[in-house]
Amino acid sequence: MGAKTGLFGSKAQRRRALSTAGVYLILIFLLVIIAAPILFAIFKSTQTSQQVLRYPPMLTIEKNARQNFQQAWRHYGLNQMMLNSAFIAIVGTTGKIITALLGALAFVYFDFPGKQFWFFFVLLTLMLPIPVIIVPLFNIMAGFKWVNTYYAITVPYFASATGIFLFQQHFMSIPASIVDAARMDGVGPFGFLTRILVPMSANVVGAMVVIQFIYLWNEYLWPLIVIAEPHRQVVQVGLKILSGGNAQGVTNWGVVMAGALIVALPPLVILLILHEYFMAGVGLADEK
Numbered sequence: 141m142g143a144k145t146g147l148f149g150s151k152a153q154r155r156r157a158l159s160t161a162g163v164y165l166i167l168i169f170l171l172v173i174i175a176a177p178i179l180f181a182i183f184k185s186t187q188t189s190q191q192v193l194r195y196p197p198m199l200t201i202e203k204n205a206r207q208n209f210q211q212a213w214r215h216y217g218l219n220q221m222m223l224n225s226a227f228i229a230i231v232g233t234t235g236k237i238i239t240a241l242l243g244a245l246a247f248v249y250f251d252f253p254g255k256q257f258w259f260f261f262v263l264l265t266l267m268l269p270i271p272v273i274i275v276p277l278f279n280i281m282a283g284f285k286w287v288n289t290y291y292a293i294t295v296p297y298f299a300s301a302t303g304i305f306l307f308q309q310h311f312m313s314i315p316a317s318i319v320d321a322a323r324m325d326g327v328g329p330f331g332f333l334t335r336i337l338v339p340m341s342a343n344v345v346g347a348m349v350v351i352q353f354i355y356l357w358n359e360y361l362w363p364l365i366v367i368a369e370p371h372r373q374v375v376q377v378g379l380k381i382l383s384g385g386n387a388q389g390v391t392n393w394g395v396v397m398a399g400a401l402i403v404a405l406p407p408l409v410i411l412l413i414l415h416e417y418f419m420a421g422v423g424l425a426d427e428k
Contacts, residue, residue, distance in 0.1 A: 185209070185397040192393040204394060211392075212382060212399035220371055221378040226406065227290070228363075228374060229356040232297035236352050237345060240303025245333050247304070248311040249319070259308075265301045274365060281366060292366045293374070297356060303348055306421075310344045311337060346417020354407045375403045 179199075184192050186205035191198055213219050246252070247259050277296060278287070286292040314337070322332050338345070360376040367373055370381075382399045383391055411418065 181397045181400055184394055185401055187394050189390070189392045189394055192397075205398070208392075208394045208398040209402065212395050212402060216378060216382050216395070216399065217370065218375060218378050218382075218399055218402055221373055221375045222402070222406070224290075224372060225357055225374045225376075228293050228297075228359070229353045229406075231294045232356045233349055233352040235294070235298035236300040236303050237348050239298050240300045240307050240348065241333060241338065241341075243304040244307030244311050245329065245337070247308050249329070249332075262301045262304055265299075266305075270361065274362065277362075278366060287366055288368045288372070290372065293359075293363050296362070300352070303352070306344055306348065307341065310341055314340060343417050343420035345421075346414045347421025350411055350414050350418040353410050357407050379403060 183199050183201065185208055187198060187202045187208075188204045191202055191204075243262070247255060281287050281292045281296075284291070286295070318336065319332075322336055327335065358376060359374060360380070363374045364377050364380075367377075379396070379399055382396045
């Protein structure tokens with residue numbers, strides 16, 4: 141005999157419906173937790189300093205948004221710092237991808253003495269905390285006379301152990317028949333890289349662009365150390381300047397929240413544009 145069904149379906153159907161509803165409730169709860177800081181920043185970016193500090197908090201859209209955004213953009217120089225960070229992120233990401241592609245090509249398709257040793261040595265650099273390398277890196281920049289220049293905040297980022305590892309794993313999954321066919325057609329190493337490997341690695345490249353752009357956009361410690369002139373600084377240092385207060389030592393948190401929203405936009409746009417490549421590149425979605 142079949143399972144009994146009532147007005148709301150069988151017991152199994154009701155259990156599945158309750159399970160699905162429970163999952164959606166948990167997801168909605170987590171979404172609210174994640175979105176709460178962003179919504180809070182949006183509300184506070186439209187308020188005056190007095191309204192921001194009022195208790196209980198005012199979670200409403202007020203009329204001071206234009207003034208706060210203009211002050212953050214012009215008075216504190218976020219417009220120039222945004223250009224600096226965009227330049228660093230674009231140049232650094234491009235350099236990282238190029239060096240990672242060349243490094244992975246060497247480790248997968250070339251034989252040379254100590255190849256495994258050098259590969260593990262590259263991976264070992266992932267375990268080094270940033271403060272450990274800051275002093276020797278600063279000395280190298282000083283030796284090149286690159287301190288307080290854009291070279292100091294772009295060239296050091298070209299080396300990417302993460303990128304080499306990701307591309308190396310992807311290249312190893314490419315069938316050997318493709319390599320043999322390219323070799324029989326007389327395709328050289330760089331031709332094989334540009335004409336075959338790069339088109340087949342579009343998802344990994346997209347994932348790398350997202351990861352590295354956001355990483356470089358959020359850089360704070362190294363630019364703070366190596367750059368002295370304010371007009372060459374990056375947005376994360378600019379946010380610190382915003383939160384430092386005005387000449388009277390008073391922090392206008394409405395302006396700070398407006399600046400934080402401005403700074404968060406470029407990485408969000410990059411993620412929205414390349415999210416399909418990112419999901420596929422990190423193995424969370426099927427390749428088309």
